[in-house]
Amino acid sequence: MAGTTDSEQCRILVFASGNGSNFQAIIDAIASGQIPNARITQLIVNRGKAYATKRAEANNIPWEYFNLISHGFQSKSDTDPAKLQQARDNYDAALAKKILESDKPPHLIVLAGWMYIFGEHFLDPISAAGIKVINLHPALPGKYDGVNAIGRAYEDFKAGKLEGNKTGIMVHYVIKQVDRGEPLMTREIEIQQGEELKQLEERIHENEHQLIVEATAKVVKEIMASKAQ
């Protein structure tokens, strides 16, 4: 952002696996000043065809493809649980090392549609370095952990089992237990009678684009305040 030197800026590393519309929301919010004193230093994807990479290129943000199988940590034929876990541990450790050995490590990692569960070999060294990790999830705390959260909430709504016909979204700090880290921001979203899943998904994504920006701005402000002390 104009007026701040590189050392005065919060360095953000974004992880994505798909379309990257939330990544784009952060790009746009930094450009507009809605997230001040910050810059995205890099995008990391684990799917080579992720459209998020096109968004990075269009905004001159470096990106890297780093995949569990393509980069040799796991073989497609592996089935032994111990080998699979070792592969994930090695991938996690290599990814953490890559980040920590960069000449300008991030202050903040944002998981914006990152579809891979991190283990302690990633989370522990990143935490030890004082780097915060936040994640966007399309459900309320303690509801619909994991993938396809919107679809599962919608199915419960159709079955009359969704309390108050309400689901929601959250940004939370990332811990080993998936989607169980401390919530940073949440927003309830009521499913309307007669609403189709696609309509709900569109409404949820619109709300996510706002929440991920508000939550990132909040954490950036906290990081910058602590740096100033």
Ligand SMILES: Nc1nc2c(c(=O)[nH]1)N[C@@H](CN(C=O)c1ccc(C(=O)N[C@@H](CCC(=O)O)C(=O)O)cc1)CN2
């Ligand atoms: N340790 C943590 N890692 C991650 C968290 C977290 O809270 N703790 N959040 C996720 C994001 N996420 C939900 O918000 C999520 C993403 C992916 C999965 C999952 O089951 N992944 C599978 C692969 C699925 C696939 O490739 O389609 C896996 O990793 O084996 C669950 C939750 C990001 N990481």
Ligand SMILES: NCC(=O)N[C@@H]1O[C@H](COP(=O)([O-])[O-])[C@@H](O)[C@H]1O
């Ligand atoms: N469990 C994690 C999860 O489901 N994340 C979800 O992936 C989508 C990414 O969209 P995007 O690629 O357009 O930003 C978002 O809906 C996000 O909440």
